[in-house]
Amino acid sequence: MSFIKLTDVDLIYGSADPKEKSAQTLAVSSANLSIAHGEFLALVGPSGCGKSTLLKLVAGLARPSKGSVTVDGQEVTQPLKTVGMAFQNATLLPWRNIRDNVMLPLEIVEPYRSRQRQEREANRERAETLLAKVGLTGFADRMPWQLSGGMQQRAQLCRALIHEPSILLLDEPFAALDTFTREDLWSVLQELWSFRKCTIILVTHELREAVYLAQTVHVMSARPGRILKTSTIDIPRPRTLESTFQPDFVEIVHDLRHHISLGKQN
């Protein structure tokens, strides 16, 4: 049974008026995607192919122009409250310290919202426990600008997870980081997934990242984005940096790369 299901989804940006065809962008075309509960899925594809748009469709932040998006059997018609999101730029609130940034969702999402006064202490502890999980012990009282880019991304992951969402949507979260920091964060994310077991969709254009982290990798074509190829990654977990140098890993990356360049040709 699939948890998230996209059926023949088109998404057109711009005017709905057919007379203004030139102002329209077909961002996603006939997308079919099926994601199981607790699956870790990666979407790779060239820039502008509609990856972020697919995430918005799943989150209910955009409505499909055609086709349907369902989560847990329910048609998605408004923003889901059971998702956590993280982006390339950390979007932490600069006037809040790291702890209060991480606790932001608890001030908005029910049932935490109505209990926030009574559970202030417990919530602070939750935030700090989660920060410790990503290696940010002792940084709760710092302001965002006092943290490096990699640390801000760790904090952003905590903010995305604090309200225990069942779906985590990650839009190129590590793209702005240097290679070493990025590879550190791969293992942080793998670790988080192994104990939270939420469903994760990771958008990336880094193939090694996709293969390292995901169970399933989908390759998208250039715009309008279609899914060209789906690979299941069977490399045992926990995967380490060492795994990325093994022949089977290299071969999968190679194969995916081949499909992307095929996609570019037509």
Place this chain on the structure above:
Amino acid sequence: MTSKSVQRLAPWIATVGFVILWWLCVVIFDIKNYILPTPLEAVEAMYKFRYPLFVHGLATLMTTLIGFVIAVGIGMVLGILVGSSRLLYSALYPLLVGFNSVPKAALVPVLVIWFGAGTVPAVITAFMLSFFPVVANVATAFATIEPELLEVMRSLGASRRDMTFKIGIPRSLPFFFASLKIAITLAFVGSVIAEIVAGNSGIGNVMLVASSNFNVPLVFAALIVVGIMGIGMYAIFDFFERRMTSWSIRGGSGMQQMGGG
């Protein structure tokens, strides 16, 4: 001397330099004091007329502050509305810009016809001059919230109220304080102009009477009083800005704004 103490002294040095330049101009070009007095003559006039300057200065300060407070209140609400709704933005912004381009001094006689001479036209002029920077700055802060942040908030099911109070207002504070510093000085300009044209009290009125008596040193004494009040109010808002939005200054010294020296 550290560069910090140089920076602290710089406004005083600049002010002293300006006074010397003024004085030199008067002496070198042999300007008569009913055209341009020396700084000393202006200060003497300040001392001689200290009582009327104090009373009328206070009246101008009150007028200015009333107009300013109304401007801040209305400006903030309008800024939030215009900044958080694209429809209101496109509907109202051209109107606001157009309104801001109208020379307010030209409206003072009309205000006198409507409300009679006195404080009311001055309050309204102070308001009209100072509310636009507040609207523009608050609207900009609201309109430039990062789209990703909006997506995070929407995906959490945040209401418009949450967006305004948890993101918009805290984010707009640095913009807001910057606009207060501009607005207060403009409010002084507004009330003094109105007092010159139509007032029967206030510093502007002192200037009007003084210049019709060719008492130019008193005119300059009055100008100095207005300038000092402007600097004072600016410094107060600067102080609160540093207290309340230290996060936007980032602890370093590099981004600090200069005080009004």
